[in-house]
Amino acid sequence: MISKIFKTITAAAATVRNPFKMKNKTDAISEKALIGQNVAPKTENEHLKKMVDDYGKKLDEAYTNKNNLPYYQQKALKLRAEGKIEEAVTEASEGAGKTDKETAERHIFTAELYIINRRFDDAEKHFKQAAAVFPSYDTNFATAQFYYDLNKFHEAIAYYQKCLNFEIPQQNRAGVLNNMGNAQCNNRAFPAAEISYREALTIRRALAAKAYLPDVTTTLDSLGISHHKDKNEKTGAETYRRENPAIRKEPAARNREAWLPDVAITLTNLGNLHWKKNEYSTAETFYQEALIIRKKLAVKNPETHLPNVANTLNNLGVLHHDRNEYPQAEASYKDALKTYKELTVRNPDVYLPYVAVTLNNLGILHKDQNEYPAAEASYKEALTLRKELAAKNPETYLPHVAETLVNLSIFYQDYVPRKKLSLRYARETKKAARKCHPAPEVRKYLGQAKQVIEDWK
Numbered sequence: 001m002i003s004k005i006f007k008t009i010t011a012a013a014a015t016v017r018n019p020f021k022m023k024n025k026t027d028a029i030s031e032k033a034l035i036g037q038n039v040a041p042k043t044e045n046e047h048l049k050k051m052v053d054d055y056g057k058k059l060d061e062a063y064t065n066k067n068n069l070p071y072y073q074q075k076a077l078k079l080r081a082e083g084k085i086e087e088a089v090t091e092a093s094e095g096a097g098k099t100d101k102e103t104a105e106r107h108i109f110t111a112e113l114y115i116i117n118r119r120f121d122d123a124e125k126h127f128k129q130a131a132a133v134f135p136s137y138d139t140n141f142a143t144a145q146f147y148y149d150l151n152k153f154h155e156a157i158a159y160y161q162k163c164l165n166f167e168i169p170q171q172n173r174a175g176v177l178n179n180m181g182n183a184q185c186n187n188r189a190f191p192a193a194e195i196s197y198r199e200a201l202t203i204r205r206a207l208a209a210k211a212y213l214p215d216v217t218t219t220l221d222s223l224g225i226s227h228h229k230d231k232n233e234k235t236g237a238e239t240y241r242r243e244n245p246a247i248r249k250e251p252a253a254r255n256r257e258a259w260l261p262d263v264a265i266t267l268t269n270l271g272n273l274h275w276k277k278n279e280y281s282t283a284e285t286f287y288q289e290a291l292i293i294r295k296k297l298a299v300k301n302p303e304t305h306l307p308n309v310a311n312t313l314n315n316l317g318v319l320h321h322d323r324n325e326y327p328q329a330e331a332s333y334k335d336a337l338k339t340y341k342e343l344t345v346r347n348p349d350v351y352l353p354y355v356a357v358t359l360n361n362l363g364i365l366h367k368d369q370n371e372y373p374a375a376e377a378s379y380k381e382a383l384t385l386r387k388e389l390a391a392k393n394p395e396t397y398l399p400h401v402a403e404t405l406v407n408l409s410i411f412y413q414d415y416v417p418r419k420k421l422s423l424r425y426a427r428e429t430k431k432a433a434r435k436c437h438p439a440p441e442v443r444k445y446l447g448q449a450k451q452v453i454e455d456w457k
Contacts, residue, residue, distance in 0.1 A: 047151065048118070049395060049396065051115065051149045051150070052115060052116055052118060054149075055112050055115045055116050056116045058112065059077060059080065059112060059113070059116065062077060063077040063078075063080075063081060066078075070102075070105075072091055072092060072095065072106070073092070073109055075091050076088040076089075076091040076092040076109070076113065079091060080113065080116075085113070085116070085117050086117075088113055089110060089113045089114060089117070092106065092109050092110040092113055093106075093110045093126075100133050100134040101134050101136075103130075103133050103134065104129075104130040104131075104133050104134035104136075104139050105130075107126040107127070107129045107130035107133070108126065108127065108130045108139065108142050110126045111123040111124075111125075111126035111127045111130070111146070114126065115146075120150060123146065124146070127139075127142060127143040127146050128143065130142065130143065131143045131159065131162075135162070136166065137163050137166040137168050137172070140159045140160075140162040140163045140166075141159070141160075141163050141176065143159045144156045144157075144158075144159035144160045144162075144163065144176075144179070144180075144183075145179075147159065148179065148182070148183055151186070153183040153184070153186050153187040154187060156179075156180075156183040157180055157183045157184060157187065157189075160176050160179060160180035160183065161180065163176045164176060164177075170203050170206075170207060171203075171204075171207060171262075173203060174199075174200040174203040174204050174207070174262065174266075175200075175262075177196045177197070177199050177200035177203070178196070178197065178200040178262075178265065178266050178269065180196045181193045181194075181196035181197040181200065181266075181269060181273075182269065184196060185269070185272070185273055185276070190273060190276070190277055193273055194270070194273060197266055197269050197270045197273065198270070200266050201263065201266040201267065201270065204259065204262045204263045204266060205263060207259055208259035208260060208263060260293050260296075260297060261293075261297065261305070261308075263293060264290045264293040264294050264297075264308065267286045267287075267289050267290040267293070268286070268287070268290045268311075268312065268315070270283075270286045271283045271284075271285075271286035271287040271290065271315060272315070274286065275315075275318075275319060275322075280319055280322060280323055283319055284316070284319055287312055287315050287316050287319065288316070290312050291309065291312045291313070291316070294308045294309045294312055295309055303346075306339055306342070306343060307339075307343060307351070307354075309339060310335075310336045310339035310340050310343070310354065311336075313332045313333075313335045313336035313339070314332070314333065314336040314357075314358060314361065316328075316332040317329045317330075317332035317333040317336060317361060317365075318361065320332060321361070321364070321365055321368070326365065326368070326369055329365055330362070330365055333358055333361050333362050333365060334362070336358050337355065337358040337359065337362065340354045340355045340358055341355055349392075352385055352388070352389060353385075353386075353389060353397070353400075355385060356381075356382040356385040356386050356389075356400070356404075357382075359378045359379075359381050359382040359385070360378070360379065360382045360404065360407075362374075362378045363375045363376075363377075363378030363379040363382065366378060367411070367415060372415060372416050375411070375415075376411070376416065379404065379407065379408055379411060380408075382404055383401070383404045383405065383408065386400045386401045386404055387401055394435065395437070398432055398435055398436050399433075399436050399437075399439065399441060399442050399445075401432050402429050402432040402433045402436060402442060402445045402446075403441070403445055405425050405426075405428045405429040405432060405445075405449075406425070406426065406429040406445045406448050406449050406452070408421075408425040409422050409423070409424075409425035409426040409429060409448075409449060409452045410422075410448070410452060412425065413452055413455065413456070419456055422452060422456065423452070423453060423456055426449040426450075426452040426453050427449070427453070429445055429446070429448075429449035430446060430449045430450070433445050433446040433449070434446070
């Protein structure tokens with residue numbers, strides 16, 4: 001089978017897949033994943049590379065403002081900038097702070113240096129020591145995020161729960177709940193994830209209620225997502241706000257546009273959750289509301305919000321596709337593709353991968369409609385783009401090339417039988433896969449290519 005895929009955009013407070021069956025004995029090649037913060041990165045190697053890069057960027061930003069840092073951090077960052085990673089780690093890890101808080105900060109800084117050196121076991125020890133020596137929201141949140149980034153969702157959930165034991169602003173509480181929902185969702189603890197997401201959404205709606213768009217606030221009761229709903233009140237959000245006076249103490253400077261992206265994130269996560277549970281009508285409701293918010297935000301700030309509009313359209317395309325609503329699916333995919341192509345003009349390195357993903361989705365749709373020439377064209381255009389990306393960044397994109405190649409090999413085996421082409425793409429898959437980090441997904445593509453070759457004998 002050839003799969004529909006959603007690309008992930010990580011937003012705000014941190015960040016499954018469902019097999020699409022083949023017609024014959026060949027197993028599903030890849031799986032479709034959803035856009036949103038509850039989506040784990042696609043391949044193991046891509047995931048770890050992103051984690052290392054993100055922590056590296058954080059330390060790079062700190063180095064630009066090094067004069068505001070403790071001396072040991074300044075010295076360690078200077079050593080890192082000189083490529084002396086081991087010396088930097090030694091400088092950071094030796095000694096202790098004057099207070100427990102300073103000691104915890106030293107542990108976290110040391111852990112971050114270990115991460116960029118891919119010494120994750122050492123990083124874990126320092127994060128745990130930080131949370132133990134100075135238990136606080138900050139130390140527990142940093143540790144939770146570390147475990148989440150490693151896909152150790154059970155451990156992440158435990159530390160997110162600890163964060164909720166501290167008195168923190170409601171916007172932070174909503175962020176923790178949203179992230180914990182992501183971890184629970186990836187851990188397939190769907191009932192717990194829904195509770196976390198809905199509480200996060202209720203808080204975020206309440207925080208934004210005074211400046212909310214009317215068509216957003218009025219959906220609270222119709223969606224039935226407030227745990228504090230009162231039939232004598234206008235909305236559950238209003239009830240929640242009165243029952244939680246801390247919300248009224250939140251900074252008043254944040255206007256509607258500042259709060260709404262957080263709401264859209266949690267709406268998307270809830271949509272993804274219900275998609276995974278095959279509750280398509282509920283998922284569509286959440287996606288449609290997220291789309292309303294994001295389109296209105298994109299009018300004022302297209303550079304920031306248009307990518308999320310395209311992502312939501314792609315989500316809706318997959319949703320309609322799963323319900324065999326092919327005209328609606330095609331419209332959503334094409335709208336997403338048009339937006340991604342517009343974004344690619346300004347930033348091709350970022351958005352070309354999204355163009356390729358959407359072309360892949362369109363290819364599957366055309367195949368399901370028995371429109372094989374259109375399907376073939378979409379797959380080949382996606383492959384061309386992915387090869388261009390892999391030429392510049394093989395570590396990240398060569399696994400995606402292998403995926404598209406093996407998809408084409410099966411397409412020419414099962415849907416438009418052409419032995420020569422099918423074998424050619426299967427052999428190219430083997431060649432590409434052997435150049436990749438041997439992540440589970442890559443081993444899967446390699447195995448599928450071998451099976452195609454065997455089937456043609």
